[in-house]
Every structure is written in structure tokens, then in C-alpha cells.
Amino acid sequence: MYNKRPVRRTQLISPWGIGSIANFRNDESLMVAGLDAWDEGCYFRQEKNEFIINEPRLCKRLGVNELRFPPDFRDSNSNSNVGITIPFTIFPKWHYCRFCGSMEKLQPFGDPSRRCRGPKFPDNKRSCATKVDNKKPRLIPSRFISICQKGHIEDFPFLEWVHRGRNYGSDCEASLRYLGGRIGNALTSVVIECNNCDAKPRSMGGSFNLQSLDKIGHKCRGFRPWLGEDHVNSTYCGESLKVVQRGASNVFFPKIKTSIYLPSYTSNIKRKIVKTVDEKWETLTSGMDGNQFDRTRFEIVADFYEVDVNELLEAAKEKLDNETVNMVEQIETEEEYRSVEYEKIISGQGSDNQDFYVTNLPSTDYQDPIRNNFLSISLIHKLRETRAFYGFTRWLPENGKNLQELKSELNKNGNPRWLPAVIVKGEGIFFQFDNEKIKKWSENSNIIERAQQINKQYNQFRAALGLIPRTINSRFILIHTFAHVLINRFCYICGYGSASLRERIYCDTEFEKPNDPMNGVLIYTSSGDSEGSLGGLVRQGKPGFLEEVVFEAIESSQWCSSDPICIDSKGQGPNSINLAACHNCSLLPETSCEEQNKLLDRGMLIGTDNDPNSGFFSSFIR
Numbered sequence: 001m002y003n004k005r006p007v008r009r010t011q012l013i014s015p016w017g018i019g020s021i022a023n024f025r026n027d028e029s030l031m032v033a034g035l036d037a038w039d040e041g042c043y044f045r046q047e048k049n050e051f052i053i054n055e056p057r058l059c060k061r062l063g064v065n066e067l068r069f070p071p072d073f074r075d076s077n078s079n080s081n082v083g084i085t086i087p088f089t090i091f092p093k094w095h096y097c098r099f100c101g102s103m104e105k106l107q108p109f110g111d112p113s114r115r116c117r118g119p120k121f122p123d124n125k126r127s128c129a130t131k132v133d134n135k136k137p138r139l140i141p142s143r144f145i146s147i148c149q150k151g152h153i154e155d156f157p158f159l160e161w162v163h164r165g166r167n168y169g170s171d172c173e174a175s176l177r178y179l180g181g182r183i184g185n186a187l188t189s190v191v192i193e194c195n196n197c198d199a200k201p202r203s204m205g206g207s208f209n210l211q212s213l214d215k216i217g218h219k220c221r222g223f224r225p226w227l228g229e230d231h232v233n234s235t236y237c238g239e240s241l242k243v244v245q246r247g248a249s250n251v252f253f254p255k256i257k258t259s260i261y262l263p264s265y266t267s268n269i270k271r272k273i274v275k276t277v278d279e280k281w282e283t284l285t286s287g288m289d290g291n292q293f294d295r296t297r298f299e300i301v302a303d304f305y306e307v308d309v310n311e312l313l314e315a316a317k318e319k320l321d322n323e324t325v326n327m328v329e330q331i332e333t334e335e336e337y338r339s340v341e342y343e344k345i346i347s348g349q350g351s352d353n354q355d356f357y358v359t360n361l362p363s364t365d366y367q368d369p370i371r372n373n374f375l376s377i378s379l380i381h382k383l384r385e386t387r388a389f390y391g392f393t394r395w396l397p398e399n400g401k402n403l404q405e406l407k408s409e410l411n412k413n414g415n416p417r418w419l420p421a422v423i424v425k426g427e428g429i430f431f432q433f434d435n436e437k438i439k440k441w442s443e444n445s446n447i448i449e450r451a452q453q454i455n456k457q458y459n460q461f462r463a464a465l466g467l468i469p470r471t472i473n474s475r476f477i478l479i480h481t482f483a484h485v486l487i488n489r490f491c492y493i494c495g496y497g498s499a500s501l502r503e504r505i506y507c508d509t510e511f512e513k514p515n516d517p518m519n520g521v522l523i524y525t526s527s528g529d530s531e532g533s534l535g536g537l538v539r540q541g542k543p544g545f546l547e548e549v550v551f552e553a554i555e556s557s558q559w560c561s562s563d564p565i566c567i568d569s570k571g572q573g574p575n576s577i578n579l580a581a582c583h584n585c586s587l588l589p590e591t592s593c594e595e596q597n598k599l600l601d602r603g604m605l606i607g608t609d610n611d612p613n614s615g616f617f618s619s620f621i622r
Contacts, residue, residue, distance in 0.1 A: 005030070007086060010422050012070040013256060014591075017389045018410050018420075019151070019226040020252040021091060028112040029141035029246060030088035034227040035411040035418070037087035038071075053421050054281055055386045058259040061337055063403065066418035067388050091225050092155045092246060095139035096178035100128050103158065103176040104139060108225065114139050119174075142178070144204065146213060146241040147251060148220040149395040151409055154230065156243060157218050162192045162202045165216035172196045213241045227412055242395060255391040255406055260341045260504070260522075261384035263350040264319040271353040273315045276305045284316055291320070335508050335518070342506045342518050345378050345430050355384035355425065363434075367547045369554060369620045373437065378430035379541045383524055388421035397596065400466050428524025429541035433479065438519050438616070442474045446614040450579060450601060451477060453570070458599065461575040475519055476507045478604040478616055480595065482553075483521045484586045485605065489553035490523065494536055499589040501537075502526040526592070554617045558606050560585035567608060574598055580608070 005024045007016065016022045018032050053067040070086060089108040096103045102118020115136040116128040128136050144156035158176055159168055175196035180189065187208070193201035206212055213219075222237035223230045244251060265274065277284065280301050287294030293316060295309075302309035344350075348360030359379045363371050370377065391406025393399045408414035441447065451474040459469045483503040491498050504522040525537055540549055560566040561584045572578050573587075574597065581587065581600035590596055607615035615621070 005088075009070045010424075012086065012420060013387055013389045013422050014254045015252070017252070017254040017392055019153075019224075019392050020254070021246055022088070023247065026113055026138060027140040029091065030112060031091035031226050033087040033089050034224075035416050035420075036227065038420075052282065053386060053423060054278060055259055055261065055388075055421070057262070057337070057340070058257060058386055058388055058421075061259070062257060062388060062390055062419060063407070064417055064419050067386065067421040068418050069422065070420050089225055089228070091153075092142050092145050093230075094142040094155045094158060096142060097128060097137050097139055099137045101177040101179050102128065103178050105155075105173065106139070108228065108230065141246065143245050143247070144207070144243060145246045145251070146220075146243050147394045148237060148239045148241055149399055150220070150237060150239055151392065151394050151399070151401075152220050152222050152224060152237055152239075153251070153394065154221065154223040154225070154241075156207070157213065157216075158192050159194075160213075160216050160218050161204075161207065162194050163197075163199045164202070165218070166199075168194070168199070169197055172199075207243050210242075211240055212243060224409070229412075250395055253393045253397045254389060255393065257388050257390055258504075259337075259386045259388075261355050261386065262322075262341065262344050263354050263356045264322045265315065265351065265354060268351050269315050269318070269353060270307075270311065272305070273307055273311050274353045276301065276307055276312060277315045277319055280305075281316075281319070284312075285320075293317070333510055335510055338504075338506050339508075339518060342520060345380070345522070346376060346432055346520070348378065350382070352382070355382055356380075357382040358430075361543070365543050367543075369550050369617060370547055373434055373617065373620065375432045375434050377541060377546065378432070379538045380428040380430060380522070380524065381538055383426050383428050385424045385426070385524070385526070386421055387424065388419050390419055396465060398462075398465055398467055424526060426525030427538050428522050429537060429546070430522045431482075431520055433475075433519040435517055435519055438475055438478070439517075441478075441616050444611075444614050446608070446611040447474050447604065450474070450603060454577065454579060454599060454601065457571055457575065458577045461577060471509060472599055473507075473509050473512070474604065475517075476505065476509050477599055477601050479505055479507050479519065479521050481581065481586060481600045481602060481604055482616075483523060484581075484588055484593070484600060485553045485557045485602075486550065487523060487588055487592060488586075489549055489556065490537070490540065493549055493552070494540055496525075496537075499591050500525060502592050503594060505594060554605060554621065557585060557602050558621065560602070564609065567603065573600070579603060 012032065016032055018034055021029055021031050023029055051069045051071060053069060055067055059065065059067060090106050090110060090112050093105045093108065094103060095106055095114065097116035097118055100116065100118050102116055106114060115133065115138055118128055142156060145153060146156055147153045159172060172194050175194055177193045177195060179191040179193065188203045188205035190204040191201050218241065220237035220239040220241050222235040284293065284297055284301060287297050293313060298312050299309050302312050345358055346360060348358045350356035350358050359381065361377050361379065363374045363376055366377065390403065391409060407416055410416050454477060455472055458472060462469060483505065487501045487503065490496055490501060502524055504524065506518045506520040508518045540546060560582065562582050566582050566585060567580045569579055572582060577598040578600045580602040586600050586602055587597045603615065605615050605617055606621060607613055607618045612618060
């Protein structure tokens with residue numbers, strides 16, 4: 001734990017989850033420690049109930065007992081200056097002095113702002129040994145680290161590198177010297193030398209080549225420094241290590257599950273009653289006998305909060321019944337999980353006293369292009385999204401690990417009972433597509449061919465990563481692309497920041513239901529601050545406003561500044577998984593997209609040059 005290194009709660013979910021490297025001022029590089037350290041250092045002085053997030057659906061989906069807010073506790077009674085109690089560990093441990101080049105390996109929980117105390121080098125007049133302590137330069141972390149595709153990470157093996165894999169003496173570690181950037185900016189200008197033996201100095205040139213560390217006999221040793229496992233007794237891995245810079249984007253890919261809070265009450269219960277039940281739910285339910293509440297507990301809580309005990313009991317019963325209905329008995333896929341949300345949204349449930357409030361409007365209340373292409377528009381006045389961090393990958397965004405394998409990397413026993421999460425509140429608009437029209441459109445031969453082409457390229461990419469195939473139908477590509485062009489238009493018309501809106505797609509691709517398919521998309525505010533929380537997005541979803549937004553989104557998608565190259569493309573974007581979609585027309589910030597800007601095709605919306613009538617909105621355009 002380190003003082004005066006502020007981190008927002010949302011940053012501890014993304015981008016700085018457990019196992020990530022956070023850079024702070026004064027060239028400090030720290031790694032977020034595992035959940036064991038959180039239990040020991042974060043919550044032991046605090047009332048844990050105030051940090052628990054009430055989201056039983058997501059808990060069941062992730063297989064944990066609890067979701068918790070990251071702590072923001074500050075010990076005002078302590079004489080120490082300990083502030084935020086999130087535990088970090090120093091990583092990388094290898095540091096060097098930019099003045100004399102002396103290298104030192106710091107202790108994981110030592111002082112990250114250590115000053116140089118390096119020895120005098122025999123051939124160097126630049127020495128820090130004779131300087132006054134407060135005048136000595138601070139050590140700065142090495143920018144070279146090595147990662148494994150299984151998620152392990154360790155310092156770059158400087159000793160093995162300079163000695164070329166041969167044995168070296170015990171005093172060599174204290175005699176390493178880092179000489180970098182004095183003759184240029186290339187890797188060859190960074191030279192590592194050992195002043196204890198006759199090993200020749202060696203530059204970092206070639207260290208980033210594939211299997212560069214295999215050639216010196218250095219394999220992954222299974223180090224997990226975020227769990228304190230960064231020594232020779234760690235479980236040996238044996239995979240090849242990849243050398244990267246510590247700030248590289250492939251060092252850490254957070255894995256996050258999101259969930260929309262579903263209403264716990266169908267009737268219009270008083271706001272104060274709702275707040276009391278939600279805040280004291282753990283207390284009220286802890287004394288239950290089967291399905292019977294302990295009235296004594298309710299009387300105590302009602303007296304403390306000055307509410308009617310009978311109203312409190314009725315609200316608690318309704319909350320318990322609705323949460324039972326909202327829970328899916330056996331959740332196999334994300335589609336099954338979202339199907340419950342889909343039904344709640346299109347049925348227009350919730351109230352202004354809850355964190356979920358939907359007004360459902362039939363498409364007949366709108367003019368074209370809404371009237372003839374959608375079944376309904378749902379205005380979500382109040383929405384609460386829970387984002388839970390459940391693991392991470394390195395090297396590649398997907399490494400084939402399942403949910404349990406990803407969770408096992410977060411604590412030492414491999415089975416965490418709780419996970420960190422945050423809540424974001426906002427608003428949104430839900431579009432429910434016309435099922436009959438979308439079914440008829442998907443039978444077009446040109447649409448089938450384009451969907452097959454995207455599937456082929458997408459699954460070739462997944463096969464190369466050792467992942468199981470995933471079938472993506474044309475309905476999903478249509479809804480996904482529509483969401484992208486619509487978000488771009490909302491940003492232009494309403495003034496939202498490009499990363500302030502997100503998509504949440506509801507489409508059954510694995511288990512298609514012919515009689516009751518899911519064909520919808522939710523566009524909602526995702527910013528944790530006040531932007532977009534004052535009803536601006538919902539106002540744009542009302543009749544008389546939304547038609548213009550959708551019309552301009554479709555119209556603008558007819559032309560791209562990269563056309564005809566873009567519209568005629570046979571594969572572009574990451575791993576050529578997109579067809580007619582590029583940065584000039586359809587792509588979004590990756591925080592706004594559920595599929596990392598993959599599986600997009602503008603041709604699904606407006607047709608192509610060869611078949612202009614094949615787009616879903618082609619009849620409206622023409």
C-alpha cells in the first residue's frame with residue numbers, strides 16, 4: 001500500500017485491474033495485487049456490508065458469493081499517512097539509475113521511490129556513491145519485461161541475457177549496469193554490461209524477436225507477482241516468453257462481465273422504502289426461516305429509518321419474489337442471461353423510485369424510418385449497469401481459458417468467493433427490430449453470402465488462437481452495425497463524447513428461437529460522471545426527434561470517404577473480419593463496442609453497388 005497515489009474506483013476494473021501495471025508520477029511502476037491482499041489490507045478495518053453490491057444475477061453468472069466496490073477508506077484516526085488501501089507491489093523489480101547506469105532489484109513491497117546507491121564503476125567518472133542522499137537520482141523502472149500467453153509475467157532476465165545463458169557468479173546481480181540512449185534511440189543503443197566478470201556487454205537488439213529468450217535457455221517460470229509468486233519456488237510453466245515494453249497494450253487485457261439491474265418491485269413503492277430495503281437487504285434477509293422474514297429485524301430497521309414496518313415487509317416480499325423470477329436457473333450462455341433483460345425492457349417495467357424505469361412506445365407512434373422497420377422503442381429513463389472484473393489475459397485478448405480458469409488467477413487458492421465491481425448509472429434507448437421484416441431480409445442470397453464470408457474469416461482467426469468456432473448470423477451483423485452508425489450520429493447531434501455511449505446487443509445466434517427471437521440493441525450512457533445523466537439521450541428517443549437521428553445515421557452510412565474501396569472491401573479491420581466498415585464510417589472507441597470493432601458491415605444496412613436493394617433500409621432510402 002502506498003500513499004498519495006490516487007486511483008479511481010472505476011480504474012480498478014478497467015484499465016487497472018488485478019495483475020495490471022499502473023504508472024504513477026516520479027517514474028513509479030506498481031502492479032495491483034491479488035484479492036488475498038485486498039482482504040488483508042482493504043476491508044479488515046471496515047464494515048464490509050457497505051461495499052457489497054446487490055446484483056444476485058451477476059453473482060450467479062460469475063459463480064461467486066459477492067460483488068464488492070473497491071474500497072475508498074482513509075484512516076483518519078491513524079497517525080500514519082496511509083491513504084487509499086488498495087495494495088500494490090513493485091513491478092518490474094529491476095530499476096536503474098539514469099545518471100550512472102547502476103541497476104538494482106527492489107523488493108516487491110519496498111520503497112518505489114528509492115534513490116541510487118550504486119557503486120563506483122572503475123571506468124566511469126559518473127558516480128552516485130559520493131553524492132548527498134537527497135541529491136542522488138531516483139531509480140526508474142526498466143521498460144523491458146517478459147510475458148507468457150498463459151498470463152504469467154516476469155522481469156526481463158538481464159543477467160541471463162548479458163551472460164548469454166551461461167552460468168554467472170552471485171556478485172553479478174549487484175554489478176549490472178544499464179547504458180541506454182546515449183548513441184541513439186534504437187534497441188541497439190541500450191547496452192547491458194556486467195562489471196563483475198568477463199562477460200561482454202550486450203545490447204538489447206534482437207531481444208524482441210520471437211523465441212529470443214529460448215535461445216539463452218530461459219523459459220516461463222510461472223511467476224505471478226500480483227500474488228507474491230515471483231521466486232524460483234513458483235509453479236514452473238515452460239512456455240516461451242515474449243519480450244514487450246511494460247506500457248504495451250498487450251501486457252494486460254481485462255475481462256469484464258456486465259449486467260443491467262432488473263426491477264425488484266412492480267408496484268409504485270415509496271422511494272424511502274425502496275432505499276431502505278436495498279441498503280439493508282443483507283440485514284433483513286439474514287434471519288429468514290425458509291421464506292418467512294424475521295419481523296423483529298424489520299421492526300428495528302423500520303424504527304431506525306422512520307418508515308412503516310408493514311410497508312417495509314411488503315416491499316421486501318415483492319423484492320424477494322421478483323428476484324426469484326429474474327434469476328435464470330441454469331445459465332449456459334450470455335444469450336440466456338440477456339434474454340431476461342430483453343423481456344423486462346420490451347415490457348416496460350420499473351418505476352421512477354427504482355434504478356430501472358422503462359417507457360415502451362410502439363413504432364406506430366413514430367414516422368419512418370422507425371414505423372416500418374421496428375416493433376417498438378423503449379425509453380430507459382433510469383438504468384444501472386454493474387461491471388465486474390473476473391480475470392485478465394496477456395499477449396492476446398483471448399487465450400482459450402474458461403471463466404473458472406480466469407478467476408483462479410485472482411487469488412492464491414484459485415477460487416475467489418467475491419470479485420471487485422462498480423456501478424454506473426445512466427439512461428438509454430432500446431430498439432426492437434421488426435422480426436418478420438428482419439427474417440425476410442436475412443433470406444436474401446447476397447446477405448447470406450456476406451455473412452458466410454465474415455464467419456469464415458472470423459473463425460479462421462479464432463482457430464489460429466485455439467478457440468472454438470462461433471457462428472455469427474446476418475441479424476447480429478446488421479444490429480451491430482446499426483448501433484455503430486447510430487452512436488456516431490448521437491455523438492454528432494447531442495454532443496456526447498465518443499466514448500460516453502455504449503452498445504448492448506440482444507440477438508440469439510447460438511440458439512435461435514424462430515417464434516420468439518431476440519432482435520434488439522440498447523444504446524446507453526456509460527460515463528461515470530454527469531455527462532448524459534440529465535435526460536438528453538431519452539429526449540432524443542421521443543417521437544419527432546428519433547426519426548431524424550435514425551434517418552441521418554442511415555443516410556450518412558451510404559457514403560464513406562474511403563469509398564469505393566470501403567464498400568467493395570472483401571475484408572478489412574482487425575484480421576479482415578469486417579467488410580464495408582472502417583474508421584471513416586463505422587468504427588467506435590473500443591470501450592463503446594462489445595466486439596472490439598469486429599463483425600461490422602455497412603452493406604447490411606444500405607446494400608452494395610452490385611446489389612443496392614439488399615440492405616435492410618434499402619427500401620426506405622429509395
